[in-house]
Amino acid sequence: QQPVQSPQAVILREGEDAVINCSSSKALYSVHWYRQKHGEAPVFLMILLKGGEQKGHEKISASFNEKKQQSSLYLTASQLSYSGTYFCGTGAVYYGNNRLAFGKGNQVVVIP
Amino acid sequence: NAGVTQTPKFQVLKTGQSMTLQCAQDMNHEYMSWYRQDPGMGLRLIHYSVGAGITDQGEVPNGYNVSRSTTEDFPLRLLSAAPSQTSVYFCASSYSLTGGAGANVLTFGAGSRLTVL
Numbered sequence: 141q142q143p144v145q146s147p148q149a150v151i152l153r154e155g156e157d158a159v160i161n162c163s164s165s166k167a168l169y170s171v172h173w174y175r176q177k178h179g180e181a182p183v184f185l186m187i188l189l190k191g192g193e194q195k196g197h198e199k200i201s202a203s204f205n206e207k208k209q210q211s212s213l214y215l216t217a218s219q220l221s222y223s224g225t226y227f228c229g230t231g232a233v234y235y236g237n238n239r240l241a242f243g244k245g246n247q248v249v250v251i252p
Numbered sequence: 253n254a255g256v257t258q259t260p261k262f263q264v265l266k267t268g269q270s271m272t273l274q275c276a277q278d279m280n281h282e283y284m285s286w287y288r289q290d291p292g293m294g295l296r297l298i299h300y301s302v303g304a305g306i307t308d309q310g311e312v313p314n315g316y317n318v319s320r321s322t323t324e325d326f327p328l329r330l331l332s333a334a335p336s337q338t339s340v341y342f343c344a345s346s347y348s349l350t351g352g353a354g355a356n357v358l359t360f361g362a363g364s365r366l367t368v369l
Contacts, residue, residue, distance in 0.1 A: 142294060170355060181342060181360035182295070187349060195349050227294060231356075239310065240358070242287075242295040 141165060143230045145243035152218055153251055160246040162228030163210045170231035171204050171211040172240060177224045185226075186213070215248065223250045254278055258343050258361035265333040265368045273328040273364050275343030283346040283356055284326040288312065288339040289363075295342065301326055333368045340365050 143164040150158050162171060170189050173196070174182040186196030188204035188211060196202075202213045209230075215222055225247050229240035259274045277284065285300035297310030301320040315337060317329040326345075330337060341364045346356035 142296075172358075174358070181362055182358075184357050184359070187355060187357065189350070189355055193350070229295075229358075239297065239300060240356075241297070241311070244292060244294040 142241055143228055143243040145226075145228055145246050147246065148244075149247040149249070151249045151251065152215075154218060154220060156218055158215045158218060158248065160213045160215070160226055160248070161210065162212070162230070162243055163208070164230045164232075164241075166209065166230070166232040168204075168206070168209050168230050168232060171202075172229040172231070173200075173202060173211075173213050174227045174229065174242075175222075175224045176227065176245075182227060218248075218250045220250050220252065223248055256343055256345050256359055256361035258341075258364050260364060261362065262365050263367070265330075265366065267334060267368060269333050271330050271333065273330075273341055273343070273366070275326045275328065275361060276324050277326075277345040277359075278324065279345060279347070279359065280323060281345035281347050281359075282323070284320065285310070285344050285346070285358070286316070286318065286326070286328045287342045287344065289342060290339050298328065298341075330366075333366075335368045338366060338368045 146161050173186040176182040204211045225245040227242045227245050229242045256277045282303045286298040287295040299318040301307045343361045344358040346358045349355045
């Protein structure tokens with residue numbers, strides 16, 4: 141079952157902050173964030189694991205609320221390069237390895 | 253180091269034709285997977301493999317076959333193409349950041365755009 145991402149789209153000016161969210165109805169082991177630019181493949185940004193471990197992009201931060209099965213990605217002091225579609229992928233405890241379910245994406249547009 | 257290579261990049265098929273999308277990785281990753289991406293639907297898992305000789309179904313496996321005879325290759329076969337299979341297909345290989353379950357980082361290929369008429 142796909143995680144739910146919100147908001148669907150965000151428009152912000154360079155330097156502004158934004159938060160995008162991902163929630164799941166399943167017990168999660170991990171939450172993954174990827175960014176896709178138009179016409180390109182998704183690229184890994186961040187992984188958050190049950191128990192608090194995080195690994196990924198240095199300039200992007202995220203949180204994972206294990207009890208609520210929710211994650212948020214924080215785009216701070218946004219740059220034009222942050223534009224793209226952000227996908228969260230969730231690794232359910234039940235499925236274990238490699239079976240990520242991706243949401244429909246958050247479209248982020250950063251304007252000068 | 254090419255990463256994940258998908259071929260072809262573009263393909264047009266007629267309904268009922270069969271074809272194979274090729275995927276090869278040179279990173280010695282155990283895990284490989286196929287996703288399809290449709291407008292407004294995100295990425296949906298078709299099939300995946302946790303190693304040579306082992307495959308399993310994802311969310312939307314109907315109409316597709318896979319096999320994994322080597323670590324490097326993971327082809328996706330469309331047996332009898334239908335217009336509903338018009339999509340962009342991404343192959344991904346992955347490794348675990350921590351060595352444990354659920355910590356796999358996906359490296360995607362550039363995608364194959366398939367149109368079925």
